[in-house]
Amino acid sequence: MEIPKTYDPREAEQRHYSHWEEQGCFAPETNRDPQAPIYSIVIPPPNVTGSLHMGHALQHTLMDVLSRHKRMAGYRVLWLPGMDHAGISTQLVVSRELKKEGLTRHDLGREKFVERVWQWKHESGGQITTQMRREGASVDWSRERFTMDEGLTRAVREVFVRLYEEGLIYRGARLVNWCPNDQTVLSDLEVEKTPQAGKLYFLQYPLKEPRGEARHLTVATTRPETMLGDTAVAVNLEDERYRELIGATLLLPLTGREIPIIADEAVDPAFGTGAVKVTPAHDPADYEMGVRHDLPQVVVIDQHARMTEGAGPEFFGLDRYKARSLVVEKFEGLGLLEKVVDYEFSISKCERCKTVIEPLISTQWFCRMDKLRDLALSLMSEERKPRFVPEVPYEKTYTNWLENLRDWTLSRQLWWGHQIPAWYTGDGQIIVARSEEEARAKAGTDDLTQDPDVLDTWFSSALWPFSTLGWPDETEDLKTFYPTSVLVTARDIIFLWVSRMVMMGLKFIAETPFHDVFVTGTVLDKHGQRMSKTKMNGVDPLEVFDKYGVDATRLTLASIGSTDTRWNENQVESFRNFANKIWNAARFSLMNSEGASVGRGFEADRSQWALHDRWIISRLNKAAESVDRSLAEYDFYAAVQTLYHFFWDDLCDWYIELTKADVTAQEASPEREAARSRLLSVLEQSLRLLHPFMPYITEELWQRLPGVGPHLLHEAYSQATEPTIMLTAYPRGQARLIDERAEWEMQAIIDLVSRVRNIRSEINLKPSESINLIVGAQDARLRELFGSAKSTAQIARLVRAEKISVRESLEGVPRAAARAVLASGAEAAVPLEGLIDFAQERERLGREREKLQKEAGKLEAQLANPQFAERAPVEKVREVRERLNDIAQRTTALQQMTEALK
C-alpha cells in the first residue's frame, strides 16, 4: 500500500463532507433509536452579507465538536443552520450595487428594490454556507432557515400582534437615535460611543432684566448649533451662584426667544458653568428635562442633519457643522462668546456607517421591556438559567444589563426587513394584524395603508430558537428540540441577542430557549487588538485552512475556547504537525497490517495481555473519560490537551515503539497478526476520540483501516448505508479497563529508559553504540518487571543495550560506570570502560543530589514546624514524610554511587 509520508489535508477535505451530507449523516433522523436523548443547537445566524471570519470559525468549531461528540454518543442531534437577513447591512450592500449602475433604491421603488435584494440573496448571499461546509460543520442543511422566510415571517407577525394586544408594543413620539446617513432610527445598542477631541464653547445668554450684578448667564456646550432650539437654561437648586436667578427670563441670542431659567437636579454644579442650556428636541438628557418641566420642543435640525426653518432664515438649510461655525461666529460678533476650551467627550456614532448620530424626536414603534425583563430576571434568580459559561463575568453582565433595560425601539426606516404588521385607516386608526386580510376584517374597510417601516433585525433573531422549529405551530421539531441544549456565541451580542431570545422564549413558549450559554473568547491579532475590517488586521480562516488544513485550524480554535487569545500561527503549525503525526502512526500501522483487522487482537483474557497492551488500553480509557468530562464542562482546551498527549506521548512515543518488534516481525504468525490487530484497534479507537475535533483526517484514515464496516457503527446508526467514523460510538472510559498496576509498571519502565537515555546523552555516546545495562532493585516486583524476557528485550531495544542484567543491588558493578537512581528507588548502571570521566561523573551525580537536597530542605522545614503536624491533614503530613524518606534513600544511593567512582 502506497501512503505518502506527509499528510495532505486537501483531498480529504474535498471528499468527505459531501459524502456525509449526501448520506444524511447530519440529520437527527439518522438516529433510529426512539429512546435516544436529545441534543440541539441553533446556530447564531450569520449575516447574509457576511463571509467567514475567525469568530465564526471559532464558534462553528466549538458547536461542531459538541454536535459530533453527542452524535457519536448516541444522542439524536440537531444542529440547525441558517442566516440572518441583516436589515441595514444588506440594504447597504444592494444599494451600493445599484449605485454602480447609477441608480438609487428610490429609482426602483420599494417593491422592485426588495425583489432585487432577494435576487442578490439567492445569487451571492450566503457564501458563508459554502464556507461552513469547508469547516466541516455538521449542520442539518435540510432544516436551514432564513430570518425572512415564510415560516419565520409568520412567527414575527404572531409575536408582534400578541405583544401589541397586550400593550407591550406601542407607537409614539420619542427622542430617538437617528442616523442621517442611513436615514433610519437605531436602538441604543446599535449606537457606539467613541471618544472625540472637541471644543467646549462658553456662550453668554443675556438676562431680559438684570438681577443684581448679573447681566447674563454663561452656559457651556459642545454643540453650539443646538442653542437655536433652546427652550430653557437649567441650574441646580443647591447652587448658590444661581439661586436668585431661578425663574428669571433670558433672551436667547440670534432668535430673540425668551426662555426661562429653571432648576433641575440633573444639573451638576461642578461641570462647566453649572448652567445648562436645554434643547429638548435634540438631546436625550434635555428631552427628559423638557418632559419634567413641560418645556416646548423646538426642532432646529432635520433628518438629514441640516438646520430646519425653525432655526431661522440665516441658518435654514445649513449642515449642522456649518451652522455650528456660524453660531460661534455670530456669538463672537455679538461679544457673547466667553471662551472656547479643548475638551474630550464621547460622541455617538452609527455602529454600521460611523456617522454621528443626531438625536431627533420621531414617531416610532417601541417595545416595553419591563415585564419581559422580569421574566428573564426571575428565571435567573430562581433557576439560575440560562447557565453562562464562563459564569464570571457573563452572568452578572447579563443581569445588570437587564436591570437597567429601557424600551426597545423596534421600527427602522428601511425597505429590507419584516414590514411592520400595522395598517392605518384613512382617519388615522391603527390596525395591527397578522395579515392584510385580517387587518381589513378588523378595520371593516379595504382602504388601508401598511406602515412603511420594517422591524429591527434583532426582532426576528430574538425568535430564532423557536421560530426555526416551526412555531407558532406545535410541530414535532418544536416539541423535540426546544429548549435547545446550548447557545454558543460571541460576547458582543449577549444584550443584542441572547437576552432578547430568553425574554421572547419565556414569553411565548414559557421555557428558556437554551440551558447553557457558552461565550467564546475573542480572537485578537498579534498585538492584542480586535480583528476588524477597518483595521485590516483580520486573519482569513480560509487562508489558514489552505495553509495548514481545516483539522489543524479547528484544534487551534478549540483550544481557544472562552479565552481571548492573540492569534499565533505557530500554534496552528504545531497542530498541523500533530495531524501529520496521526497520519504517520496510521501509515506505520497500515504498512504492517497484513493479516490483521480492527476489532481483533484482544480476544484473550486480559491477564494474558502484554504489559504495554494493558497499559495503552488503560491510558485510552482514561483519556476517553477525561475528554468526556472536559466537554461536559465546555473545557475544550483540556480535551484537546488530553487527546494530543495521549496520541503523541502514549500511543506514538511508547506504545508503537513497544509493539514494534512484534508488529514488524519478518515471519507471519498468529502473534504477529494479533499484535497488528491490537495496534489497529487502538488506533481506530483513538481516531474516534479525535473525530469531533478533527473530522477530516480521522475519516480519511478510518476508511482505510482493514476491518472497518457497518458493524462498527453505533447501534443507533446501524441502519446507515455507508459506514463512517462519524456514526461510530464515541469511546467511553470504562473503569474496568483502567489498570493502575500496569500504569505503575509502565511508568517504571519509562523512567528507566529515560534515565539510561539521559546517561547516553550526557556521556555523548553515539546512537549507534550499544551498552550494557545493570539494574539494581531491592523491590522484587521491580526485579520481576525489568527482568522478564519480554521487558528486557523491549528495554534493550529502546536504550540500545546489548545485555541487561537485573539484580538486587549495584554491588560489584565496575568503577567505570555511569549510574542513576530511579524514581522507583531502583538503580541503574552503565559500565563504560574508558569512556567515563570520573570527575565529571561525580559532578553529575552531585548536581542531582543537590536538587534532591534542596527539596528535602523544604520538606524538613515544613515538618519542623510543629503547627504543620498539628493543623495540616494527617494524609498531607504522611505524604511529606514519605517523600522525605524517599529522597533520603535516593540521596544515600547517590552518595554510594559517588563513592564507587572514587
Added chain:
RNA sequence: GCCCGCUUGGCUCAGUGGUAGAGCACUCGCUUCACACGCGAGGGGUCAAUGGUUCGAAUCCAUUAGCGGGCACCA
C-alpha cells in the same frame, strides 16, 4: 465616573490552597527500517508589586501599577 477581567519561562496560553505545566522558540546529539511537519537528551520562571489570612499562597483577601473590556444623559 462606575463595574468587570487579565498580568505565570523569549512568544502564545493552561493551572487556581499543598513538589511550577504545555506548544512554539532555544541548546546538544541523531538520515534509529511511521513521521526532520521527525527522534532522543537538556537549559530556562522568586507565577506584576506590596501587605494580609493560613501550618502552608502563583492559587484566598486588600491596596498599587500596567493592559483590556463593559456600562454611564455630565451639557
